Amino acid sequence: MTELTPMMKQYLTIKKQHPDEILFFRLGDFYEMFFDDAEVASKALEITLTSRDSGSGKKTPMCGVPYHAAESYIARLIDKGFRVAICEQVEDPRTAKGIVKREVTRIITPGTVTESSMLDETRYNFLIGIVKDDLGYGLAVAEVSTGYFAMTEITGPMALTKLIDEISRLKPVECILPDELKENRDLQGKLFKFRGLAINHFNWKSFSYSTSYRGLIEHFGTSSLEGFGCEGLTLGIRAAGGILGFLKETQKNTLLHINKVMPYTTDCYMLLDNATRRNLELTQTIRDGQKRGSLLWVIDHTVTAMGARLLKLWLEQPLLDIAAISERLDAVEELANNTIKRSDLRKLLDRVYDLERLAGRIAYGSANARDLIALKCSLEVLPQLCYLLQDSYSPGLVVIQETIDCMDDVVGIIRDSIHEEPPFSLRDGNIIKTGFNPEVDNLRTASRDGKQWITSLEAQEKERTGIKSLKVGFNKVFGYYIEITRSNLAMVPDEYIRKQTLANAERYITPQLKEYENLIMGAEDRLTQLEYNMFCEIRETVNREVARIQKCASLIAILDVYQSNAEAAIRNNYSKPVVKDSDVLAIKEGRHPVVERMLAEEPFIPNDTYLDGSGYRLDIITGPNMAGKSTYMRQVALICLMAQTGLFVPAENAKIGIIDRIFTRVGASDDLATGQSTFMVEMNEVANILNNATSKSLVILDEIGRGTSTFDGLSIAWAVAEYILDTGKVGAKTLFATHYHELTELAEIFPGVQNHNIAVREKGEDIIFLRKIIPGGADRSYGIQVARLAGLPSEVLTRAKEILATLETTEDLAKGQREAAAGRKKHVRENERLQLSIFEEPGNTNPVLEEIKKVDILNLTPIDALNLLYRLHLKLREE
Template sequence: MSKLTPMMKQYLDLKEKYKDCILFFRLGDFYEMFFDDAILASKELEITLTGRDCGLKERAPMCGVPYHSAENYIARLIERGYKVAIGEQVEEPSQSKGIVKREVVRVITPGTVIDSHMLDEKENNYIMSIYIDENGAGISFADVSTGELKTTEFIDDKYIDHLLDEIAKVNPKEIIINTLEFDKCNLKSEITRVSTPYIDVFDTWTFEKDYAIKKIKSHFNILGIEGFGIEDKHYVISSIGALFEYLEKTQKNSLLHINHISYYASEAFMILDKSTRRNLELTETMRGKKRKGSLLWALDKTNTAMGGRTLKKWVEEPLKDVHEIQLRLDAVEELKDAMLIREDLKDLLKNVYDLERLVVRVSYGNANARDLIALKLSLKALPKIKELLDSFNGTKLKKILNNIDLVEEVKELIEKSIMDEPPVTIKEGGIIKKGYHSELDELREIVTNSKEWIANLESNEKNNTGIKSLKIGFNKVFGYYLEVTKSNLNLVPEHYIRKQTLANAERYITPELKEAEAKILGAEDKIIELEYQIFVNVREKIKRYTKKIQDTATAIASLDALVSFAEVSDRFGYTKPKVNHELLIAIENGRHPVVERTMNADMFIGNDTYLDGEENRFSIITGPNMAGKSTYMRQVALIVLMAQIGCFVPADNATIGIVDRIFTRVGASDDLAQGQSTFMVEMSELANILNNATKNSLIILDEIGRGTSTYDGLSIAWAVVEHISSKEILGARTLFATHYHELTELEGLLEGVKNYCISVKEMNDDIIFLRRIIRGSADQSYGIQVAKLAGVRDEVIHRAKKILIQLEENDLNHKTIKDKVEKDTVQEEIAVVCEDQISLFNNNNQMIVEELRKIDILDITPMEAMNYLYKLVKIAQNRGV
């Protein structure tokens, strides 16, 4: 270390404190990286790796990026999961003795990004803190870019499952946690199974309850935490305390914009696990992970970034409180019916910028003048918005109206102080209006007059010397000068002092010119410095209104989301659902909200649904592939979800009994990363459903048991129907699609089970899907016809038909499942006697089959029957059957 240059020693001292970060070290107009950071960054950012003398024998690997474009490079590193420490000069070079002092002024991590160009404007960027032990877990998550902070805890026997469901919902970009060494589960792999955050084990002592309480009280400058309603919630307190410690350590800035703790009970919302979110494509499609084609895409007609974020949260957090759902539905109804007012509101909302993130940049001290103008323009739209809202009578819209603060003081302050079209930078002047600050106006007057004086001086010198080409110029090296071409040097007065010789001219100065220069340049420097000071002062004044602006932003975001619901409801013919706590789900002519939007000329075929907790709680749906079973089941789940987020639904009529959870087991896919087959994934999802569903849940099951042998799969599917349909065991409302036609015989055997099928029209060897769900069961799967529609080669289709005929002819001992069931024990235990069925594919049984064909059972005596039986047993023994 003693051989290192002073600058490199300074770099390594900083790097030692931030070992887990890539250090951006400010040198002039560049951020430089050295040693391992340079090697890593050069690969990730695809920039040239060079070297620099550092005092050692070998040059230090080095790469760098211009400071004015550093944000783009930082964003790329953050996207790849790295942390970046910003090492800045913290003193002016002119005032330093020796090397300029540098310090890390901020650590940017995946969960602490606030720069707008690094964020998706319609998505929150959450960092989550988890405190967990063998008895429970608490989580706190914040969006540093908006100031939102929410928290909850789980202390029942399924707290790990609840924790994982909440992580799947929040989808944080970064997680800090007290430990990953947890005996009951491999927590890190479980977390990464449901989300893809940057995970870091943070200092354990920061999670200690006493320290956490001190941290919370210090942050909010309060004497006690009782006002937040968390005083008896140990896990919550610990997670919040560690989160504040981490944010202070990384942000090194005021966090006063995080001014409220919002505790919520997870049971207040419908629970949706990762499989359900994926299968229903709530915010992104299963294929391609795209927004287009998701439910969010279908519902989002918001006009503001914060409205888009709010709508996304609503989609991810369906409500269970009927009263709150009804308030949203009533608001949507009012907005839907008032089309002209809604159009005016949409136009006004388009003029509202992202107030949440604007005010955070103000609070952080990195808002520029253009941010303040955006804030002013947003506030200008508020009076008209309030005026339009005043025409509504509903509770929800009245509450929004009352929560919108016009913040007139801020609007007037910006109007008086900031230029209407200011530059991007705030340290080069040109941002403060004339008349706002008297000293600044005086300095500007000096500069203006001085420049006029310079122009007059040039004119006078031309006249006095007779040099018509003489001109007064300026550069940063010599200041102001008089320039005379060489052809006129004989006319230069004696009092001119030569300053510089050029190829075709000479440059001179005079005492009078230097005196004017001092006044002008001094005033210009003072103007730039003073404008910056005035701007910072204006920004600090606005900072005092942070809470009011945040509350207003929340109200505007809710309004925007409700307007969006009203817009899609009106445009696409949605209807207001009736929501209650009964177990009835009755949908008339329901449609899939996404599929109907993506269809071209074809009209979507609507279908009815009737599920209750009694005679119609379990629907078995049969029919060929591609006929629409999965679409139908998904649309039922989406209609229920839409009703519980307070949106109108795509149906003629709908009554929705509140659902506590939606479970889906749809489709099949291997999870190669986890080393699990299709069948294992299917069974894991099924286990989750059976372990967590209640009678108030909605279960969507598609093709249970298809990943194993016929008898194994059929047995599993049968047992699942029994378990879920039984009121004594579960009795949940369920849609169950299957190709096991034998299961349709359970209607009449199991209470609450009803058969439905997709109607199909046959034309010769082809089929037409009618897309209608009707009572009854399908008599065949039409698999070969579907294969033909899918484009399977003709020779394969023809061969499949022949094999099918042969198999059907050989299956002489086929019995219905109902025949294999002991009818008097149906309600206790239903057993499929698979062992007794002759395999169609076992050649050893062919002789037995042929002997059975010879028997005329109507024309044999009991003794002859015994002889036949003895003969068949001998044949079986000889063939090892």
């Protein structure tokens, strides 16, 4: 250290405090990185790695990025999993004595990003914190860019599974864990499965109850947490306190926009596990993870960023409260029935910027003048929104109209002080309006008058000296000057003072020119600094109203979701569902919202559904592949989910009894990370359903038991169906698609079971899918016909038909084993066990068959036939 330059010593001292971050060290107009940081960053950012003398006699690796373009480089580092510490110059280099003082002013991690250029405006950027004790888990959720802050506790049986399901819903970008959970392999293993989730550890003391409680009440300025409704939530308080401590340490900010913490319970919402979210493709498709092709893609007609985020949040948290569902549906109905109001509403909302994140940047002190103008323009829409909603009658819209705060005072402050089209940088001046502050006006006038005098000086001097090529110029080194070409030097007045010699000209100054230069430069410097200081005061004034801005943003987001749902209902011909506290699920002419939208050349065939808790609990659905069984079952699940979200549904009408959970077992694949086979993954999902489904649940089972042998699979499928049917164990409303046609016999054995199949029409060796659900079970799977549609070679199809014809001769045996699996007594004849194999290898001969081939049947006497039969019988017994 003694050999290093003072600047490099300063760098290494600060870097020692931030070993896990890439340090962006401010040097003038650049952020520089040195040593290992430079080598890592240069590769990650694909920028040039250079070096500089650090005073040690060795070249130090170095790379850098311009400060005005730093956001894009930081975003790339964050995307690659790095953390970035921003080290700024915290004193003016012009007045500093010795080396400029520098400090880390912020640490940027995936969950603490606030810059709009680094965020997806349609989704929340959640940061979560987790703690654990013997009772279960505490979970806290923060969204730094908007100020959202919530906590919950997940305890009891299957607590870890429920925690992972909740994390799957939130899709956080960063998880903070106390050091004590570093060695918790169960939790860590499950968290590592979340793609793109950064996992960091933080001082465990920040997650202790006493530290957390004290930190929360100090931040909110309260004496307890009773006012937030979370007093006594020990685990939740620990998680929330740990998150807040992490934010304070990394953001170096008061975080005033995080002004409340909201407790919530997962019991308030329809629970959707990770498999169900994936299988129903609520917000992204299974195939490529894109929004297009998902339910969100179909229904999203929001026009504000806040509304887009809220709609996604609602879609993944369907309600269980009938009153709350009805309030949403009534608001959607009013807007759906009033085209003019809905159209006007969309036009007004389209003028509203992202108020939630604007409020966050204001609280952070990172908002610029354009952000304040965007805030003003957004708030100016509010009186028009209130006027448009004044004749509303649905409770949801009435509450918004009566609650919304137009914030005329905030609008007035910004309107009176900030230019309508200010520069992007706060150091470029021209931010404050003329007439707002006398000192700003005087400095602006002085600067303007001085520039006008200098502009007129050139014409005056040309006329006075007779030098036509004379010109007045300016550069940052010499300031203002008069330039005269060499051919005219003899005409230069005596009072001109030579300042610089060029190849073809001389540059001069005059005392009067320097006087005006000092006037202009001094005025501009003072004006820029004054405008910056005044803007910071205005921003701080607005910051004191951040809570009001956040409340307004919340109401506008809800209003945007209402109009979006109404727009989707009209465009897609959806109807208002009736949601009640009953066991009846009755859908008339239901449709799959996504498949219907994707179909371009043919109409979607609608289907009815009826399930209840008594006579129609389990529906066995059979039919060929590609006929539409999975589409039908998914559409039922989506209609129920949409109804409880507060959406109109794709059906002629629908009566939905409240559903507490939707389970889906649709498709599976190997989980290589944990060494689980397809069948094991499938059985895990089935176990989850059987252990957690209730009589209020909706269960979707698609082809369970396929991953093992036929009889094992059939036996498991049969046993699962019986278990679900038992009201003392599950009793859930269930749609069960299967190719095991034997399961249709359940309807003859148990009450509460019905059979349906997908209608098809045979046309020669081809089939036509009619897509219609009809009563009864299918007697065939049409597998070979479907294979033909897929383009299998004709030779394969021909051989498959031959094998199928042979296998069908074992029908009695199969039936006997089916009945045995069901516990029904059935005698299996001994000779059925002796069915000849059709898979004889070429060259192998069966002596019985060979002897039969040699028999001359036409000349065989009865007694010879009996003797032959006896000999064959003995040979078979010997084998």
